[in-house]
Amino acid sequence: MPEDLAATLAGCAGGAIPAGIALMRLCLAGDEDTARAALAQAIAASEGPARERLRRVERLWRTTPEAFTLVKRVARTSEEEPAETDDVARWAKAFDTAAAISPEASVALYSLGRPDLLAAATDEVVGALRALGLVRPEGHVLDIGCGIGRFVAALAPHVAQVTGLDVSPRMLAEARRRAARLGNARLVQGNGRDFAGLAAAAFDLALAVDSFPYVVAAGPDVVAANMREIKRVLRPGGRLVILNYSYRGDQAADRAELADLAGRLGFRLLRAGERRFRHWDGALFDLERLP
Ligand SMILES: C[S@@+](CC[C@H](N)C(=O)[O-])C[C@H]1O[C@@H](n2cnc3c(N)ncnc32)[C@H](O)[C@@H]1O
Structure with a gap:
């Protein structure tokens, strides 16, 4: 074998x-x-x-008899974009293509394209955020790399406002469809580097589920730019929850890099790579924005 x-x-x-x-x-x-x-x-x-x-x-x-073909097709989209475009734009195009194949698989390949499996994983993450005391009726949440808006839709009924930010127009179109009936959800197309249009100290929680690996893949300058912007838009004491920092498969390196970024950019690392999910193997990093 x-x-x-x-x-x-x-x-x-x-x-x-x-x-x-x-x-x-x-x-x-x-x-x-x-x-x-x-x-x-x-x-x-x-x-x-x-x-x-x-x-x-x-x-x-x-x-799920179609799982094999679907997983291969969606995974291939990230290999097909030419290398000459810059990395953020390359990922935006790859996710545009993936979302057109299967919205569910494009944000979580392990859902195998099934809405029920994706919903179970989403509920589990929202449960973890609740257990950390981060889902509050007065809370303003920023979902970085929101994809098809599964967390925007899941969190909106329980917080004051949710803003979803993404670089992929196709993902945002899916997210708009899912959030159409939610009066407190906003979706914003970003450039993957700065959060232009988002006010300083406007958010209590910044959430990034499986989106930081693409920020990391775009290079250290893109990571630093995103972290600086997250610091700017979070209120003092606000939290940044990253679920999966990279896909390098080196948890010690991820911990060390986030600890270094936290120290340099004004965050405190509260949780470093905890694995607490049944439906998913995501590693949870929890950072507090210092005053
Ligand atoms: C695997 S999907 C996860 C989507 C969503 N967080 C979820 O879990 O359902 C990754 C998302 O990150 C977005 N993305 C990639 N690079 C980004 C960047 N630099 N800034 C914002 N979003 C980015 C992609 O367009 C895609 O929608």
Whole structure:
């Protein structure tokens, strides 16, 4: 069995990798027959709770037969944009293309394009924000890289105002559709570097779910520009919650980089890479904007 498939299946059997993530990785790893055979082999070799976790992947695949093709198609969009455009623009175009294929998979590949799986993951994140005391009726929230607006729509009924910011026009069109009936939701197209049009000290919470990896991929100057702008638009004591800082697969490097940025730019790092989700393997970073 190829090493990456074996690692995914072992992680899933051990309970460290949720079923949706495991299936997404199986789909990304190689050809469909090899992935199916590896899953069957892992199920046959396991027992007890490990076997049940792997069977959950099997059931998910059976009820989502298009998963393999969809995951591959959406993943390919990030490889297809030519390198000559600048990195922010390149990601904006890639996400435009991905959103046209599957809005749900474009923001969370592990949803396998299924609204029910995406909603479960969204609810879990909102629950975590609530547990941290960050969802308040008087709160003003900025969702950076809001995508199709799943958090804008989920948070709007519970806070005073939500602003979704994104670089992809197609994502924003989807978000506008989802937020059409919400009187306290605003959607803004940004340039990925500055937050022009957003007032200083206007927000209590800045949220970035799976969007910082693209900021990081655009380079250190883009990261620093975004962090400075986040500091500007948050009120003193306001919080920045980043769910996944990068996709480098090096959590120690992510922690060190955010600790350094926090120290240099006037934040306190309260949580550094906590993993607390059942439906998703996102790492949570929580920073407080210092006065
Ligand atoms: C994987 S999607 C996640 C969307 C949303 N946060 C969610 O979890 O549903 C990443 C989003 O980040 C946006 N994005 C990428 N680079 C960005 C940047 N520099 N500034 C703002 N948004 C960006 C993309 O257009 C895309 O909508």
